[in-house]
Amino acid sequence: MLLSLQDVRKTFGGLAAVDGASLSVGSGEVHGLIGPNGAGKTTLLNMISGLIPPTAGTIVLDGERIDGMPSHVVASRGITRTYQNIRLFPALTAADNVLVGAHLRRDAPLWRRMLFLPSAAVEERAAQDASLALLARVGMSGQAGERASNLSYGDQRRVEIARALASEPRVMLLDEPTAGMNPAEVVAIAELIRSVARTGHSVLLVEHNVKLVMDVCDRITVLDFGKVIADGTPTEVARDPAVIAAYLGGEAAA
Amino acid sequence: MSLESLQDIWLTYQSTVAFIGLNGLLALSVYTTLSCGQLSLAQAGFMAIGAYASTILTFHTGLPFAVNLAVATLLPALVAIPLGLPVLRLKGVFLAIATIGFGEVVRLFFVNLDFTNGALGLTAVPQRTSMWMIYAALGAALFVLWRIRGSRTGHALEAIREDEPAARTMGIDAARYKLAMLALGASFAGLAGALEAHYTYMVSPSTYSFSRVVDMLVYAVVGGTGVFYGPVVGATFLTALPEVLREVSSRIGLAPGPVRLFVNGLVLLLVILFLPEGISSLPRRVRGALQARRRARAS
Numbered sequence: 157m158l159l160s161l162q163d164v165r166k167t168f169g170g171l172a173a174v175d176g177a178s179l180s181v182g183s184g185e186v187h188g189l190i191g192p193n194g195a196g197k198t199t200l201l202n203m204i205s206g207l208i209p210p211t212a213g214t215i216v217l218d219g220e221r222i223d224g225m226p227s228h229v230v231a232s233r234g235i236t237r238t239y240q241n242i243r244l245f246p247a248l249t250a251a252d253n254v255l256v257g258a259h260l261r262r263d264a265p266l267w268r269r270m271l272f273l274p275s276a277a278v279e280e281r282a283a284q285d286a287s288l289a290l291l292a293r294v295g296m297s298g299q300a301g302e303r304a305s306n307l308s309y310g311d312q313r314r315v316e317i318a319r320a321l322a323s324e325p326r327v328m329l330l331d332e333p334t335a336g337m338n339p340a341e342v343v344a345i346a347e348l349i350r351s352v353a354r355t356g357h358s359v360l361l362v363e364h365n366v367k368l369v370m371d372v373c374d375r376i377t378v379l380d381f382g383k384v385i386a387d388g389t390p391t392e393v394a395r396d397p398a399v400i401a402a403y404l405g406g407e408a409a410a
Numbered sequence: 411m412s413l414e415s416l417q418d419i420w421l422t423y424q425s426t427v428a429f430i431g432l433n434g435l436l437a438l439s440v441y442t443t444l445s446c447g448q449l450s451l452a453q454a455g456f457m458a459i460g461a462y463a464s465t466i467l468t469f470h471t472g473l474p475f476a477v478n479l480a481v482a483t484l485l486p487a488l489v490a491i492p493l494g495l496p497v498l499r500l501k502g503v504f505l506a507i508a509t510i511g512f513g514e515v516v517r518l519f520f521v522n523l524d525f526t527n528g529a530l531g532l533t534a535v536p537q538r539t540s541m542w543m544i545y546a547a548l549g550a551a552l553f554v555l556w557r558i559r560g561s562r563t564g565h566a567l568e569a570i571r572e573d574e575p576a577a578r579t580m581g582i583d584a585a586r587y588k589l590a591m592l593a594l595g596a597s598f599a600g601l602a603g604a605l606e607a608h609y610t611y612m613v614s615p616s617t618y619s620f621s622r623v624v625d626m627l628v629y630a631v632v633g634g635t636g637v638f639y640g641p642v643v644g645a646t647f648l649t650a651l652p653e654v655l656r657e658v659s660s661r662i663g664l665a666p667g668p669v670r671l672f673v674n675g676l677v678l679l680l681v682i683l684f685l686p687e688g689i690s691s692l693p694r695r696v697r698g699a700l701q702a703r704r705r706a707r708a709s
Contacts, residue, residue, distance in 0.1 A: 205579050231581035244570035248565075251457035256569040264562040269552070283562075323581060 158183045158358055159204070159235075164213035164223075166199050166382075173199040175382035176213070186349060186359045188390075189374035191367070192402060195379040196361045197284050198240055204360070205237045206230035227338045232260055234326030238316040238333060240362075244388060246305035249297060250315045253304055254287035280371070282360030290318040294348060296305050309336045317348065327358045334365050370394065378402065412507030423653065428609055430649045431544035435602040437629035442595035444635050445555075446588055448498065451623045452509035453599040455516035456486035458602025458618035461607040462526060465535050468608070475608070482604030483597045488597035494589045510597045510620060522568040531614025539609040547605060548642070551583070551598050555638040565593065565667045575614035603661070632681045634688020643690045648674065 160180035166173045172194040181187040189197050203210045206227035215223040222230050224328050233399055235255070238289070244253050262283055268276040289298050294314040299307060304315060313333055320328050330349070334342045342365060349372050369376060376393045378386040386396040393399055420599045436453065443450040460482035467478040519606050521529045558564045569577035570584045607613040625648075633644020652670045659669045681688060685695070 207575060220640075227575070227578040228581050228583045231579055237579055239576070243573050243576040245569050245576070247572055248568055252565060252568070256565050256577070256582070257580050259562065259566055259569075262562045266558065266561055266563050269561050270557050281563075319580070399687065 157199050158218055158361070160187075160216050161200070161204070162214045164200065164203060164215060164217070165211045166196070166203060166208065166239060167211045172382050174203070174308065174379075176208075177379060177382065177384050179377045179384065179387065181228065181358050181360055183326075183358060183373075184279070184353055184356050185374045186353045186361060186370040186372050188376035189360060189379060190364075190369055190376060191385075192380035194381075196382040198331060199382075201237060201331055201360070204230075204327075205235055205329060211308045212403055222291060231323065231325075234323075234353045236320040236323045236325040236331065237329035238313070238331055240331040240335065242309075242312045242316055243305040244312055244316055244319070247303065249301050249303055250291060250307065250311075250318075251287050251300040253315055254290050254322050255283060257319035258283055258287060285309075287318075290321055291315070293321075293351075294318045295344060308348045310338070310341050313337065314345075321352065321357075327356060327360060328352065329360045329362075331362045332364060333361070334368060342368055343409065413483065414693050419598040426650060426653050428539075428541060428544055430541075431541075431548045432602050432606050432609070433625070433629060433645035433649050434642040435544075435548050435551055435598055435605075436626045437633065437645040438548075438555065438638075439595040439598035439602065440623075440626045440630045440685050441638065441641040442555070442598060443588075443591050443634055444630065445571065445638075446567040446584075446591050447574070448588055448592070449502070449506045450509045450592055451506050451620075451627070452493065452592075454618040454620065454622040455513035455595040455627055456599035456616070457515050457603035457606075457622070458488065458520060459486045459489060459603070459611045461603035461618070462520060463600070464604035465532055465607050465613045468536060468538070477570070479543075479601060480605055483601045486596035486600030487593040490593040491589060494592040498585065498588045498592065510623070513618070513623060517615045517618050520618075526613075529614070529615055531612060531616075533612045535607055535613060537608060537611055539605045544605055544609070547601050552639060552642065552684065554594070559638055607647065632678060632688060632702060634685075634690040636687045637690055640688050640690035644688060647689060648677070651677070680687055 157180035162178050163176045164174055165176050177196070177200060179187070189200065199208070202208045203223065204215055205226050206222070206229065209224045210257070213223070214221055217233055217235065220233065222233055225400050234336055242295050245256060248256070259283070262279065262281070264276065264279050288297060288300055294317055296311060296314050296318065299311060304312060307315065317333060337345065346368055349359055349361065359368065361373060372391055375388065376390055378393055378396070378399050379383055380402040385398045385402055386393050388396070436457065439453050439456070439572060463485050464478040464482040467473055469483060493512055497505065497512070500508055520526060526532055558567070564583045566577065568586055569580065569582055570587055574584050629645040629648055630641040631644065632648060633642065634640035651664070651673065655670050655673055656666045659666045
């Protein structure tokens with residue numbers, strides 16, 4: 157397994173937001189993480205990406221423990237993400253946002269630029285072309301020069317995915333990538349997620365759109381009150397009584 | 411105009427020209443840390459370190475002035491690193507207060523240092539700064555900031571300024587960049603301090619008080635921090651303004667001192683209210699307004 161979480165816990169004060177969750181994501185797999193509001197999905201992503209340290213448990217990426225690492229080190233190990241509440245750099249253009257995402261992939265020492273070496277200009281050109289290509293891949297090439305804050309909600313989400321892809325991550329964490337999108341845009345995102353997985357990146361997808369999750373995910377983990385209540389293929393999970401209970405209310409299972 | 415009158419004008423205003431360069435460099439030192447979203451008010455302290463270092467070297471060694479200036483540039487950067495490691499963990503107003511504290515500690519250190527004549531400071535510092543040195547230093551600082559803009563480093567700094575946690579999840583080591591910018595700004599301030607001490611013949615702790623940092627910050631705000639040359643525009647405007655005001659106030663029979671403070675305050679207020687991106691954004695705004703009018707007329 158490429159990414160595996162073992163008994164991960166996070167408590168805020170006395171409240172356990174994530175209460176001993178375990179899951180694993182294979183290489184090139186699209187793994188869904190679903191659950192009712194407040195189940196701890198975003199908290200789990202925050203712990204994987206190093207924004208907050210887990211209270212207990214281990215997170216292992218390709219044999220290396222990454223829990224407790226600062227977030228920029230986690231990113232350098234190959235995990236990038238998008239945010240539920242979009243966190244683009246608002247004053248930067250769409251293209252520059254993607255260029256920032258490529259930070260780890262660029263070999264551009266400042267002294268070369270200071271000396272006006274041609275190699276610096278060549279590298280910049282290539283980085284810019286790569287970011288434009290990524291914007292094209294998410295269907296945003298028309299608005300590359302637009303300030304991120306001027307883009308529509310759905311467009312911002314797509315730029316955020318391009319930015320996360322720019323670092324060529326081994327695992328990409330997507331936190332509700334289709335929130336606020338219309339059905340046609342959701343179809344485009346589903347296709348994009350599949351193409352990302354085909355090129356060898358793993359995806360951990362937090363999503364409320366059940367149809368999308370059932371369509372694109374190879375495996376699904378269901379979280380409720382911080383605990384894993386089901387794990388398996390989309391068909392297995394859809395039939396699981398505990399899942400039906402969590403989504404439809406406790407009485408339904410009884 | 412005869413050659414003599416031109417020479418008179420130059421003699422009258424050359425110190426203004428020199429201070430435009432020095433203040434421009436100081437404004438850039440504030441801008442450097444602002445460019446990654448950090449408000450550091452330690453710049454007067456760094457300036458004092460540079461000024462005292464080069465003055466002491468001038469008095470006690472026979473080293474060439476270039477070496478003194480190099481020490482005055484590097485020493486504040488070396489001090490900035492141990493200062494920045496704990497202090498840059500703070501954000502916003504807490505960082506501002508902590509760095510004010512550092513500036514005051516440096517000033518009081520020199521007030522109590524008998525070796526440098528305490529609060530009186532050192533006078534009769536040999537004048538070794540020439541005009542070209544000031545502008546070469548300013549040019550070098552502008553060059554560095556110009557090349558950073560649009561580079562991988564420049565994009566990382568912008569990302570940190572916009573959203574530091576998000577920048578970190580892109581793999582940007584924010585702490586390292588912030589520290590590097592604090593050190594770079596410190597070296598600009600130290601160099602300006604050394605050049606100023608050897609231009610005004612003196613160095614004394616009162617020169618490096620809190621109000622000096624406020625001046626630097628006002629230059630940067632009035633000029634605008636959206637572009638790297640904005641702070642220099644602000645420093646030029648606010649350093650030249652008193653000269654103009656002195657002429658005006660003597661004609662209308664007012665004391666120049668209070669008029670200067672009043673006008674400085676007014677300029678700052680007007681800029682914040684009507685030109686939040688500073689004077690340097692004026693050409694762009696005028697162009698935008700003209701375009702809008704042309705479009706309105708065309709339709």
